[in-house]
Amino acid sequence: MGAEDRLSVVFGALADPTRRAILARLAEGPATVNEIAEPFAMTLPAVSKHLKVLERAGLISRGRQAQWRPCKLEAGPLREASDFLGRYRPFWQGPIQDGALQAS
Amino acid sequence: MGAEDRLSVVFGALADPTRRAILARLAEGPATVNEIAEPFAMTLPAVSKHLKVLERAGLISRGRQAQWRPCKLEAGPLREASDFLGRYRPFWQGPIQDGALQAS
DNA sequence: CCTTTTGTTTACCTATCGGTTAATTAGACC
DNA sequence: GGTCTAATTAACCGATAGGTAAACAAAAGG
Numbered sequence A, B: 001m002g003a004e005d006r007l008s009v010v011f012g013a014l015a016d017p018t019r020r021a022i023l024a025r026l027a028e029g030p031a032t033v034n035e036i037a038e039p040f041a042m043t044l045p046a047v048s049k050h051l052k053v054l055e056r057a058g059l060i061s062r063g064r065q066a067q068w069r070p071c072k073l074e075a076g077p078l079r080e081a082s083d084f085l086g087r088y089r090p091f092w093q094g095p096i097q098d099g100a101l102q103a104s
Numbered sequence C: 001c002c003t004t005t006t007g008t009t010t011a012c013c014t015a016t017c018g019g020t021t022a023a024t025t026a027g028a029c030c
Numbered sequence D: 001g002g003t004c005t006a007a008t009t010a011a012c013c014g015a016t017a018g019g020t021a022a023a024c025a026a027a028a029g030g
Helices: A006-014 A017-027 A033-037 A043-058 A077-087 B005-013 B017-027 B033-037 B044-056 B077-086
Strands: A061-062 A071-073 B060-062 B071-073
Touching: A006 A017, A006 A043, A006 A077, A006 B005, A006 B017, A017 A033, A017 A043, A017 A061, A017 A071, A017 B005, A033 A043, A043 A061, A071 B077, A077 B077, B005 B044, B005 B077, B017 B033, B017 B044, B017 B060, B017 B071, B033 B044, B044 B060
Parallel strands: none
Antiparallel strands: A061 A071, B060 B071
16 A cells, blocks of 8 residues: 555545544544544554544544543545545446546 | 455455456456456556456456467446445435444 | 467566554653 | 553564565466
């Protein structure tokens, strides 16, 4: 994943089960870092790194309340990713279509 | 991307602009490795590795005609990825929904 | 058989990833 | 100020990613 374009960063962020599980957790509402980390068999710094990846991808935002840093799902980039995949829908839905498919 | 579950492999494959461009090319029809490599400023082995990544993700298949290995788009896994993203649609569409969101 | 074309495989290199432990920052609380 | 809790940063580690050049394999075509 040595690329820096938006879509690569977003897909890269999604390419890890821990990070997808974090997104699923945040879909139920905001949570602090410790709350997010609780289900995982890894240390806090590891979770902190995952959160940084998600933040870089624009998939979460972080607030500040005292010493807590509540994280919140930001689903906008998922829409861009979904739009990308949507362009391929003809290829998994129908049998054969001639593809109007603009650049990635 | 050190994970091996299907979704991680697919998202990992998509997390590179070269590989997405290859998919876009194959959306216009099958192509040989040299045809695929032609637009890119990299060596053939590099393209060959990208193709292997795409093949592992189930996103392409390869045939055999004499010394040519024609590649073909296999969009099935993109549907699974799209289904995953689809579960988050309420979070980018509407304002606030209570999320019925099963595990990743 | 030799050569050309097509593509893969084999080292190799550097950078990034995902994880750890230890140290550090920052705010709450007494 | 001292201490507890929350979270990040720093330093380190082994494994993987993405690229190269060079060697190899396999089929076509003289």
